[in-house]
Amino acid sequence: MLSNGHAHWTGDDPKQVYAICVASLAPVVVDHPQSLVVGKGDPATLLCAAQGNPHPAITWLRDGTPVSTSQDDPHSHRMLLPDGSLFILATRMNKKESDAGTYTCLASNTHGSARSTSATITIATLHSQFVVVPVNVSVTSGQHAEMSCVPPRGNPPPTLSWLRNGHTITPNNRVLVRQDGTLIISEVLQTDEGEYVCVATNPAGIRRSAPAILDVIVAPFWVKAPRDVAGVVGGRAELKCRVGGEPPPTVTWRRAGGQVPVGRARVVKGRGLLLEPLTPQDAGVYLCTAANTAATITANATITVLSPPRMVDMPGDVEVEEGQRLFLRCTVEGLPPPLVYWAKEGSQAVLPAGITTTEQVYLSHSEVAKAGAVGGTKAQYEVATAGRSDSGHYVCGGINSAGGVMARVTVHVRPTLPLPPPIIAVPPTNQTLPVGVAATLRCLVESAAGVGVGHQPAVRVSWTHNGHPLTNSPRHHIRADGTLTIKG
Missing domain, CATH: 2.60.40.10 (Immunoglobulins)
Structure with a gap:
């Protein structure tokens, strides 16, 4: 039966052939x-x-x-x-x-x-130049603020958005963006102060205007808040802190949980704090406070003191006998705790992790440890059975973000003394046996090598029959002590 251009099977004959009609x-x-x-x-x-x-x-x-x-x-x-x-x-x-x-x-x-x-x-x-760019605005807290922006020409016309301190502004009942791109802020708050950027976007890309500062008068505000810094022991660290306000606020520095170092700390231009020279004890959180008759604001920043790696435990030159254990260890201190490794001169690769082990250690005697941080890393390199190829110059190195240090040791692996040749103490004897009877031929050997000492191989006993070597077979068997047995 045909339906919709196809033939269908309507009977019970399994040999029935399908036919398909495909229309053009x-x-x-x-x-x-x-x-x-x-x-x-x-x-x-x-x-x-x-x-x-x-x-x-x-x-x-x-x-x-x-x-x-x-x-x-x-x-x-x-x-x-x-x-x-x-x-x-x-x-x-x-x-x-x-x-x-x-x-x-x-x-x-x-x-x-x-x-x-x-x-x-x-x-x-999308052109690169804005038709109108936002400009700095100063308003009194609680007043109305506007920032104008006309985007660059483009096709399709770009959409406008605004950023404040790098974050997208979401319109609300107090902040809105007009169709012409103007940003309007009603009842300005101190938290509205900051850096504003107008952003134009279409499929051709994104254009950002030069930033404009909104200053809220009366209460102090940050022009440049302090940021976390890091310095090296013996160097310097500067925390910057610039504030605005009317009347001009006074700026003071203090340290969380401690005192600002006397004699090594001073307030510099822009009311920042400079510490020089740095010690590990200077690490911590510092607070900048700006105050006037309207309000007081505080910001904090962390000083991290880095200590370059310093070798505190290093072996001298090492000499071991071939076949003995070779063990090298060194300890390096620093902040942050350094990465310590062993390497062999002539090879650009660090020695394998399976042989080298590292661990952080607490160095109670060091300046780094006195600062309250784990300051040391110990690296060990071990060869269970030293060979002559293990001789050479080895380098222990330690690195962290403040620098690096290396120390060199020489390893000499002495060869073991050669052993005398083995002696056949009990040689095999002639035997006359009936056909079908098993035979046992003894060959007892004495040797200083025994089952193997150092790199000397153990004694191996072999047999020949009419000049031809014998191996273990269903009829021949060579025991561990050298005895040959022959089945009948």
Whole structure:
């Protein structure tokens, strides 16, 4: 029975043959391209899929002109995908060539052709210069503040947003952005002060205006709040702290849980704090307080004191006998605790981790330890059985973010004294035996090597029969003590 161009099995005969009737079909576009707006140099894909029998071939037109793809020119940046979609690796727009335009997908076979709906590719543009840039504004707390911004020209027209201290501003019942891009802040608060940037965005990219400062008068505010710094022992560390306000606030420094070092700390230009020379004890949290008749504000920053690695435990030159244990150990202190390693001169690789072990140790006698930090790392390198190839110069190194240190030792592996040759103490004797009777031939050997000393191999006993070597077999067996047994 035929249905919808197909034959169906209606009987019970398992040998019945199916028949399929496939109709010839003119092309039909089933997936149409959609218009795109992309940035110059960005990839773009225009979708197109068609059905038909035979399967239709896909070609593309741009503004009515056939589009050349990599099938026509291997160097083309346009590719025709297997499903018929057009992929542009990097969109172009210059005096010689442009990918912008109106595109149409054309599907064809022997029964006709079909066109997709048209889709456009628009190459977005965005100039770099803002028409109007925001400027610094000073307002009294509780008043109204405005910042104007007109974005650069672009296609499509860019959208505007604002950043305050690097964070996107979300409009609310007190902060809004007008259609012309102006930022309006009602009833300005002290927390509104900071650095404002106008951001213009479209598919061609993002443009940021020069920053503008909003100063809220009366209460102190930070122009440059202190930030965490790090310094090396013996060097210097400076915490910057710049404030504004009316009347001008006074600035004081203190240390959380301790005192600012006397004689080595001073307030410098801009009311920052300079410590010089640094010691491990200077590490900690420092607070900058700005106060006037309106308010008091405080910010904190951490000083981290780094100590370059210093070798505190290093072995001298080492001499061991071949076959003995080789053990090297060194300890390096520093802040942060250094990475310590062993390496052999002549090899660019660090000695294997399976042989070298490291651990952090507390050095109670060191200046680093007195600062209350784990300041040392111990590295051990061990060879259970030293060979002559282990002789040479070894380097223990320690590194951290403040510097590095290395120390060198020489290892000499002495060869062991050669052993005398083995002696056959009990040689085999002649025997006369009946056929079928097992035979035992003894060969007892005495040697200083025994079962193996150092790198000297153990004695090995072998047998020959009429000049031919014997090995273990179903009839011949050589015991561990050298005795040969022969089955009857």
